[in-house]
Amino acid sequence: MATQSEHFNTCFYCGCIATEYDLVPPLKLAEFYLTTGEEADFYEVPSCKECFDFLKVDKSALLGQRVDVAKAKLKKKYAKAIRVFQLWDPDELNDFDYNLKTSLSAGIQLGEESYARVKNKNFIFEVDGQKRHANYVKADKLSVFGEEFEFFPEALAYASKAYRVPKAKLSDLFAEHGNDFDNAIKAFHDEVEEKAFEKQCREFSKQHKLNLGFIIRIAKLYMKQDDELTLEAALVKLYETHIKKS
Numbered sequence: 001m002a003t004q005s006e007h008f009n010t011c012f013y014c015g016c017i018a019t020e021y022d023l024v025p026p027l028k029l030a031e032f033y034l035t036t037g038e039e040a041d042f043y044e045v046p047s048c049k050e051c052f053d054f055l056k057v058d059k060s061a062l063l064g065q066r067v068d069v070a071k072a073k074l075k076k077k078y079a080k081a082i083r084v085f086q087l088w089d090p091d092e093l094n095d096f097d098y099n100l101k102t103s104l105s106a107g108i109q110l111g112e113e114s115y116a117r118v119k120n121k122n123f124i125f126e127v128d129g130q131k132r133h134a135n136y137v138k139a140d141k142l143s144v145f146g147e148e149f150e151f152f153p154e155a156l157a158y159a160s161k162a163y164r165v166p167k168a169k170l171s172d173l174f175a176e177h178g179n180d181f182d183n184a185i186k187a188f189h190d191e192v193e194e195k196a197f198e199k200q201c202r203e204f205s206k207q208h209k210l211n212l213g214f215i216i217r218i219a220k221l222y223m224k225q226d227d228e229l230t231l232e233a234a235l236v237k238l239y240e241t242h243i244k245k246s
C-alpha cells in the first residue's frame with residue numbers, strides 16, 4: 001500500500017492508474033516458495049492492466065526483479081514512439097502539412113508518456129504497517145563530458161547542440177557505443193576528421209595521378225612516425241620522396 005494518498009490506485013511499476021494486483025511471487029508458485037523457503041516477497045502490488053499483462057508469465061518472486069521486467073517490456077513495446085519523442089523537436093513540426101503533423105504529434109505524445117512510464121520511480125509503500133522505500137528503479141545518470149542528466153532527451157539535446165552532432169546520428173552512435181555519450185561524440189568527430197582526411201588525400205591523388213590507397217597508407221605512416229606532422233606536411237613529404245624524384 002502506498003503511504004501517500006496521491007499514489008493510491010497507482011501502478012507501482014509505471015505510475016498509471018492501477019486496476020489489477022500483481023502477485024509477487026505468482027500465485028501458482030507460492031507453494032514452492034513456502035515449502036522451499038527460497039527468498040520471495042509475498043506482496044500484492046497495485047498494477048495497471050498493461051504492466052499486469054507484461055508480468056503474467058514472469059516467474060520472479062522479488063519485487064525488484066519484477067520492476068526490471070515490466071520496465072524492459074514497456075521500453076521494448078514503445079521503442080519506436082520513444083525514439084520519435086527523443087529525436088523530434090516540437091518546433092520542427094511546423095514544417096509539415098496538417099495530416100503528417102497530427103500523426104507525428106500523436107506519436108511524440110505517446111513516446112513522451114511511455115518514456116515517463118519507463119522512468120517512473122516507484123512510490124514509498126507499507127507492508128503490514130512497516131514502511132519501505134527502497135527505490136527499485138535504477139537511477140542511471142547520463143553524463144556528457146561531465147555534465148549530468150537524468151533524462152535522455154535533455155542529455156541528447158544538450159550533447160547535440162554543444163558538440164554539433166545531429167540528434168538522430170548521435171542517438172544511433174550512443175546505442176552503438178554502449179550507451180555512452182562521450183564515446184559517441186568522439187566517434188562522430190573521428191568520422192568527420194577521417195572524411196576530411198580522405199577528401200584531401202583524394203584531391204592530392206587526382207592532382208598527381210597516384211593511387212588513393214597508396215597515398216592514405218603513406219600519409220598515415222608518416223603521421224604515425226611523427227606525432228607533430230600535419231596531413232599537409234605529410235603530403236609534402238610524400239611529394240618530395242615519391243614524386244619529385246621520379
Ligand SMILES: [Zn+2]
Pocket residue numbers: 011012013014015016047048049050051052
Ligand atoms: Zn503499469
